[in-house]
Amino acid sequence: MKTAKNAHELIAQYAPQEVHYYSDPATGLKTIIVIHSTALGPATGGTRFYPYQSWEVALEDALKLAQAMSYKCALAELPFGGGKGVIVGDPKREKTPELLRAYARVVQQFDGRFMTGEDVGISAEDLEVMMRETKFLAGAKGVTRDLSTVTAHGVVYGLKACFQTVFGNSSLKGRTLAVQGAGKVGYYLIKLLAAEGAKLLVSDIDRRALEIVQSEFGVRVVEPPEAIYAVECDAFVPCALGGIINDTTLPLLNCKIVAGSANNQLKEPRHGDRLHEFGILYAPDYVINAGGLIAGVQDLLGGSVEKALHETEKIYGRLLKIFEISRREGLAPHRVADRIAEERLRAQHREAS
Numbered sequence: 336m337k338t339a340k341n342a343h344e345l346i347a348q349y350a351p352q353e354v355h356y357y358s359d360p361a362t363g364l365k366t367i368i369v370i371h372s373t374a375l376g377p378a379t380g381g382t383r384f385y386p387y388q389s390w391e392v393a394l395e396d397a398l399k400l401a402q403a404m405s406y407k408c409a410l411a412e413l414p415f416g417g418g419k420g421v422i423v424g425d426p427k428r429e430k431t432p433e434l435l436r437a438y439a440r441v442v443q444q445f446d447g448r449f450m451t452g453e454d455v456g457i458s459a460e461d462l463e464v465m466m467r468e469t470k471f472l473a474g475a476k477g478v479t480r481d482l483s484t485v486t487a488h489g490v491v492y493g494l495k496a497c498f499q500t501v502f503g504n505s506s507l508k509g510r511t512l513a514v515q516g517a518g519k520v521g522y523y524l525i526k527l528l529a530a531e532g533a534k535l536l537v538s539d540i541d542r543r544a545l546e547i548v549q550s551e552f553g554v555r556v557v558e559p560p561e562a563i564y565a566v567e568c569d570a571f572v573p574c575a576l577g578g579i580i581n582d583t584t585l586p587l588l589n590c591k592i593v594a595g596s597a598n599n600q601l602k603e604p605r606h607g608d609r610l611h612e613f614g615i616l617y618a619p620d621y622v623i624n625a626g627g628l629i630a631g632v633q634d635l636l637g638g639s640v641e642k643a644l645h646e647t648e649k650i651y652g653r654l655l656k657i658f659e660i661s662r663r664e665g666l667a668p669h670r671v672a673d674r675i676a677e678e679r680l681r682a683q684h685r686e687a688s
């Protein structure tokens with residue numbers, strides 16, 4: 336564990352409402368739960384099970400992801416705040432039903448102030464184990480079994496808003512889109528985009544994932560995977576990793592739009608400013624990829640799949656508004672989105688005090 340000073344610096348930077356550390360020697364559970372904000376409602380955010388090198392690295396990830404959840408909920412106009420759970424350890428070796436149940440008991444102690452769900456290292460099956468100890472889980476027993484399908488649905492609407500803004504026409508028919516990652520979201524997205532008549536170029540590091548989308552939808556595979564950044568296309572659609580818009584990839588991009596499901600696409604906020612300077616329209620990730628969250632919240636509220644899809648389609652109008660403010664003020668879209676989220680959180684704090 337690193338020095339407390341660094342943890343203090345991190346907490347000063349992200350200014351979370353609460354940070355909780357727990358360890359349980361009986362099961363080996365080591366976890367941090369961050370509640371970034373409950374200004375708009377109970378904190379919600381998935382749980383990540385990951386072999387972090389230290390508590391401090393885990394804390395930073397939890398703080399960053401919890402803040403992103405607050406912003407995402409605020410932008411999606413959901414009555415929820417941002418939180419995140421991280422479990423320190425290698426899920427392949429250390430994930431046991433006992434550990435998951437111990438973690439679920441910690442979640443239960445929050446009595447609904449923190450609700451969680453799937454993330455890296457935590458699957459729908461794991462949530463079923465956790466359900467024995469807590470009911471504060473999204474996507475575990477709700478009507479939307481696979482939240483990735485709704486995320487993909489939202490990305491299609493987000494892409495349409497981008498095309499409307501750049502080309503004055505939201506249709507994706509005949510447009511060339513370069514999709515990075517044919518995983519859970521990527522697969523459904525490729526399916527939807529193929530149905531819209533888009534021309535699809537796809538990269539993945541997993542051969543099997545590529546073979547599936549190639550045989551089912553006739554997409555063109557881009558190899559090696561990193562060649563995807565430089566392909567000529569209308570939109571680059573990141574659906575794999577974070578940090579892919581950076582000093583190395585920015586000069587390679589040969590597109591008019593960057594819009595996809597991946598979290599934390601900008602390595603640093605300044606890379607979003609560079610996209611703006613280059614005249615490439617960037618759809619802020621937490622706005623365009625909110626479909627899964629919206630569906631998870633509908634699950635918690637007892638809503639239907641139809642309602643979740645309908646709410647997700649509002650991503651189109653939200654992005655159009657952000658792009659309009661961006662154009663009017665000459666400010667990059669990610670800055671506009673952050674400002675709207677921060678204003679909503681501040682306004683709610685003022686109302687509550």
Ligand code: NAD
Nearest residue numbers: 483486516517518519520539540541574575596597598627
């Ligand atoms: P996933 O793990 O199912 O899919 C990711 C895919 O990317 C995999 O097929 C993987 O092989 C591929 N990949 C990894 N490295 C790559 C590389 N260098 N080049 C090309 N492909 C590579 O994950 P997912 O659930 O589909 O999520 C994709 C992204 O969207 C992630 O950033 C995730 O955080 C974000 N996201 C997902 C959801 C959701 O509902 N699943 C919601 C919001 C955001």
